[in-house]
Amino acid sequence: MDFAQRLKEFGARSRALDAADPLAHVRERFLLPEGVVYLDGNSLGALPAAVPGALTDAVHRQWGTGLIRSWNDNDWWSAPLRVGDAVGALIGAAPGQTVAGDSTSVQLYNALVAAVRLRPGRSLLLTDPDHFPTDQYIADSVARLLGVEVRRVPAREARSVLAAEGFDVAVAAYAPVDYRTGEAYDMAALTAAAHEAGALMLWDLCHAAGALPVRLDAVGADFAVGCGYKYLSGGPGAPAFLYVAERHQGSFDQPLTGWHGHADPFGMHGSYTPAPGIGRARISTPPLLSLLALEAALTAYDGVDMADVRAKGLALTGFFQECADALLDGFGFTAATPREPERRGSQVALRHPEAYPLVAALVARGVIGDMRAPDLLRFGVNALYVSYADVLDCVRQLHEIVSTGEHREPRFQQRSTVT
Numbered sequence: 001m002d003f004a005q006r007l008k009e010f011g012a013r014s015r016a017l018d019a020a021d022p023l024a025h026v027r028e029r030f031l032l033p034e035g036v037v038y039l040d041g042n043s044l045g046a047l048p049a050a051v052p053g054a055l056t057d058a059v060h061r062q063w064g065t066g067l068i069r070s071w072n073d074n075d076w077w078s079a080p081l082r083v084g085d086a087v088g089a090l091i092g093a094a095p096g097q098t099v100a101g102d103s104t105s106v107q108l109y110n111a112l113v114a115a116v117r118l119r120p121g122r123s124l125l126l127t128d129p130d131h132f133p134t135d136q137y138i139a140d141s142v143a144r145l146l147g148v149e150v151r152r153v154p155a156r157e158a159r160s161v162l163a164a165e166g167f168d169v170a171v172a173a174y175a176p177v178d179y180r181t182g183e184a185y186d187m188a189a190l191t192a193a194a195h196e197a198g199a200l201m202l203w204d205l206c207h208a209a210g211a212l213p214v215r216l217d218a219v220g221a222d223f224a225v226g227c228g229y230k231y232l233s234g235g236p237g238a239p240a241f242l243y244v245a246e247r248h249q250g251s252f253d254q255p256l257t258g259w260h261g262h263a264d265p266f267g268m269h270g271s272y273t274p275a276p277g278i279g280r281a282r283i284s285t286p287p288l289l290s291l292l293a294l295e296a297a298l299t300a301y302d303g304v305d306m307a308d309v310r311a312k313g314l315a316l317t318g319f320f321q322e323c324a325d326a327l328l329d330g331f332g333f334t335a336a337t338p339r340e341p342e343r344r345g346s347q348v349a350l351r352h353p354e355a356y357p358l359v360a361a362l363v364a365r366g367v368i369g370d371m372r373a374p375d376l377l378r379f380g381v382n383a384l385y386v387s388y389a390d391v392l393d394c395v396r397q398l399h400e401i402v403s404t405g406e407h408r409e410p411r412f413q414q415r416s417t418v419t
């Protein structure tokens, strides 16, 4: 079959898939610019339609008119716990275990220190050598601070290391989805292996929250963190979140003992008494405008079943892989993302030695993905707003670029600060 015929066939399939998509109507809950194919929602989610109005209200009515009264009148005080519970509903956490605020890195620091403190006498902090850089840097710093050692063990080997040396592991810190390749790992199995060894399990959900049906309570996770600006679409720099399983809350001894985590914050005491429950995981005055933007963004999930999000995410990534196999064959790409659905998150990554200029040329055409050094082209699919037609359009335009050599133009060689 020639190229044009294949393209036609994929076109017909993409139209049929979009017509039968039970989540198609959810795309209207996002304000996507005309003529853009957005496959970078795993870095910065698109703008939910509910956000601009919520921000206008937060600025003019709540802040401008309500002034400081809004801490009570608009319940700003409860926002970190209210938004935390809204995130919790998407990650399998019953209410009262999730708090929103600060960045993933800050939440990681808090959770790792608290976890190591819960396992005195154990000297190892297990983490992934392929983990997102900030997770590794924070782990190293926590280890220096508390006098433990970081052991870097790839996710696929972590279970056997836990079985052999787990008696000395305080906490295992992993991600359910590899941020580069999109490979997914079995959260239940790794959590069980950590517990078998008496260790605690901390999950970084940055690439899972809002994309996969995470079941924190059901798998027995101890702690989890994640950001609000990727699949959750809370906006640039959106607050992150921290989950502390209820059974640990009474003994959760976090290092950043800010006054908002105090049992009686307006008693203005000179020493710290932690609040009961998840409230003790609060730190200090949160960025309310961002928090209220995230709260509005999460309404995009109203009435949406995470099982449907997962099913569509897998169908989209599977369709992407099929299109890439058929239309990019012979142009030097190799697949970095597993084919088996259960081993795949919600993104497709391709390797190519010219990854940077190829992505730059795509972006210039309005097809937005990103690249991760040294050679990965990364395409995230947020099932809430990405269509099958988007996926085909991306692969078709990538074919056009690579087959004409468009990406070799000098304007695509200069690297920006953010890739």
Ligand SMILES: *Cc1c(COP(=O)(O)O)cnc(C)c1O
Pocket (backbone or CB within 6 Å): 103, 104, 105, 106, 132, 134, 135, 175, 179, 204, 206, 207, 227, 240
């Ligand atoms: C995106 C991401 C982060 C980002 O951390 P910030 O503190 O929000 O900058 C951390 N960890 C993982 C696994 C990520 O994917």
